[in-house]
Ligand SMILES: Nc1ncnc2c1ncn2[C@@H]1O[C@H](COP(=O)(O)OP(=O)(O)OP(=O)(O)O)[C@@H](O)[C@H]1O
């Protein structure tokens with residue numbers, strides 16, 4: 330489903346390679362942890378799959394489509410199939426929880442009459458139905474991150490990218506967030522999950538791709 334073929338990436342204005350000759354094949358429905366030290370290239374790899382950056386050489390294919398060939402509004406259409414969660418929740422600060430979710434549905438062109446049901450379901454999934462009228466600053470860090478996950482999941486993305494989504498969370502909240510990703514995985518999403526948290530990898534032993542200095546140095550299947 331996701332195929333990186335001989336991908337190298339150097340950011341404009343830099344000489345070093347953030348990724349170097351990376352080959353990676355991820356099947357539909359796989360759950361892949363991306364691990365490796367700071368600067369290894371985890372976020373860069375996710376940016377390539379989101380098509381926020383293009384490879385300097387090589388190609389990224391998603392469902393057989395070379396992302397380099399997407400032009401204009403096709404980029405936006407592609408990204409709509411991809412859910413993303415970052416380390417910080419990035420919720421809109423002046424919008425309530427339900428307005429944050431409605432915003433995504435609007436962008437995605439989901440008919441308005443479907444919003445209440447979808448929002449209610451997404452918030453139930455993350456256990457925050459009672460917070461739907463709250464503003465982000467009224468939430469705990471863990472709650473805000475669960476809303477961010479709800480926002481990523483509400484459109485049932487085929488691909489789910491997570492860049493250290495538990496980096497700001499204590500152990501309990503981190504595992505709660507992992508549970509949400511497991512749920513999305515069980516529903517068929519292909520998940521790429523970048524993390525430093527080894528206990529999460531142990532808690533959900535799946536495929537683990539190790540990066541170091543821009544190269545894939547390990548690729549193990551734990552389950
Ligand atoms: N926007 C950018 N411009 C220039 N160089 C960048 C940019 N983003 C990342 N890099 C460089 O690319 C390399 C890989 O960075 P990347 O952010 O992908 O690593 P990472 O594995 O996500 O690290 P971390 O665990 O700290 O998040 C690093 O050397 C970094 O300095």
Ligand SMILES: [Mg+2]
Pocket residue numbers: 371372373492
């Ligand atoms: Mg990173």
